[in-house]
Amino acid sequence: MIARRTFALLALAPSCALAATLKATLIQTADDPRLERTRTERAYLGHPGGPAEQGLKVALDEAKFELDAGKTAVALDVKGTDSRDTARAAAQQAEKGGAAVLVTDLDAASTLAVADAVKLPVLNVGNAADALRQSDCRANLFHLLPSERMRADALAQALVARKWSNALVLAGPSADDALRAATAQASMKRFGIKVVATKAFKISADPRERDLANPLLLTGGGLSYDAVWVIDSDGEFARSLPYRTALPRPVVGDAGLAALAWHAQFERFGAPQVVRRFAKANGRTMTAHDFASWMAGRALVAAAIAAPNGPNAAWSKAIATNELDGSKGVTMSFRPWDGQLRQPLLLTDGQGVIGQAPADGMLHPKNTLDTLGADAPEKLCKARSP
């Protein structure tokens, strides 16, 4: 099944002909289960709030003046897919149709199928899996959404900055939870947070499983800790964990305090204007996933401005090397060693912005932003190693 829609932001050129139009295609999951109303209504921290095309479109619309003046344009095509094979087909079709850049909001396998099917830059806006930046990385794959590891590093830095040195880890039952728990524990180790204990939880009302399901039992039993780090990719268990721990300690991770790419209450660096534009266009609050797709739109615009006449090779180069402004107070760019967009993260309890990462005092020989996520010397992405 391939649903197809096109909207073009063909800049309304005054009297002169356009030099070239950068064509981009967004390939996204059709009927994405993450976007079912019952899920988006719950607004779990770090979960998407709506389709990726909305953020992209805000970025393209707001750039109208700049594109007009640069005598260039960006056109966006949207395709929905329901499997790895249809994703691959959609990517090939887009490349044949003249697309210069692909944008994906897909599961990991489909993302890789798209990246391997084309020679174009692929901008991943919806998948945070570390594998896509490490063992399964690709030279043409770029990531706008922060990786799981970046988020875990940001949170570990926040704990260190507060001297909350001992953490109790609660991890959910899914395969995703296991991967993310390993990432979180590696971050804690890196920043010197001691893991007091790691426990598995399960949502259950079965009295025989109460040790797995009861927050008081999970967090009690004589354990001593400064914070509870919960890993819950689903979100339901974590939502009601704060204020239910045996000791009066904060919850961090997927509830309580979370590290995200964005929050609508961020009030510096022009962020409120971005949030208002997004809300006006889409009638909802801008989430961290929306920030990633908005940044992908910003990357497309920056490429079109940098090379108004194209061709595709020039746009590819511009995507890889441009410095981007994303209303977070610093310029952001893609790390050459794994294609991840380096960026500050926001610490939020869901209601407001509590702080920013990197934490004050974190040092790095080149760019402090690179204290979040995999760094160059680790050489975790072979496809991009020189």
Added chain:
Amino acid sequence: MKSLVAFFISCSAGVALAQPAVWVSSEKDNTLAIVDAATLAVQATVTTCKRPRHMQLLPGGKQLLVACGESHAADLIDVATRKSVKRVPLGDDPEAFDLSPDGKTLYVSNEDEGAVSFVDVASGKVLRQVPVGKEPEGVKVSADGKLVYVTSEVANMVHVVDVATAKVLHNIKVGKRPRRMAITPDGAELWVTNELDASVSIIATKDHSVIHTIKFALPGAREQDITPVGIVMTKDGKRAFVGMGRANHVAFVDVAQRKVTQMVLAGKRVWNVALDKAEARLYVVNGLSDDMTVVDLATAKALKTVPVGRVPYQALVIE
């Protein structure tokens, strides 16, 4: 009794007027702090509209206009009595503005709408509205009053707006996130700070081309931490002073040489900068440390840092 009180108030206000004072707007206070230029302490606080930001004196210097983002208006304040005289509606989320040379028309950037509005100060009527790039910020009127320069933080350009036709004549591509501007006294050059480029773009006003870019560097600070915003120039056009944002310094720039001569440490996130009439002192507001640093220009040293209000935005010296 009432008249007696009124007499005392006006009397004390008259005394206050004789003293040079520095008015400071703070975004989160809905007030203006008035700092005594002699003692360098806050001597009074004036209640104004919500989220006060840019301030400017009307010609004659007796009335002050302050733009308030959340009141969608400017407050017109009588400098002598320190009382609000009236409100001038400015449209959605006004940030910075400038006045026509006769003070009758106000040109304001409406951040949310992506427009510049021409407002008649006397009637408060919006005369024209010109669409520009998103998040317009700095506004500067040319010396002859015929052009208005506006920066757009999203479009990374300076728009040149013709006052007579209310049309954008040129779009000048500058650095990332252009913020504030200064014009050399001879009118030949427009200086624009680029917050995310650690630079100032210099534009020739005769053909609106960028003729030079001054890149800032500072020992111990990385380029991404140098985020220039505020800029002011001396009356003789020989020196410019540029706030370095998160690098917490203010740069002294030799205008002719296009070179930084000194860097002076101020507070956290140096925002707007202002000169006194004698050009002996520079007042630097620090957005993230809620204070204002007073810098002596002869020695290039900070004299004192005065706590002012929450998220200070601009200082204006009234003498």
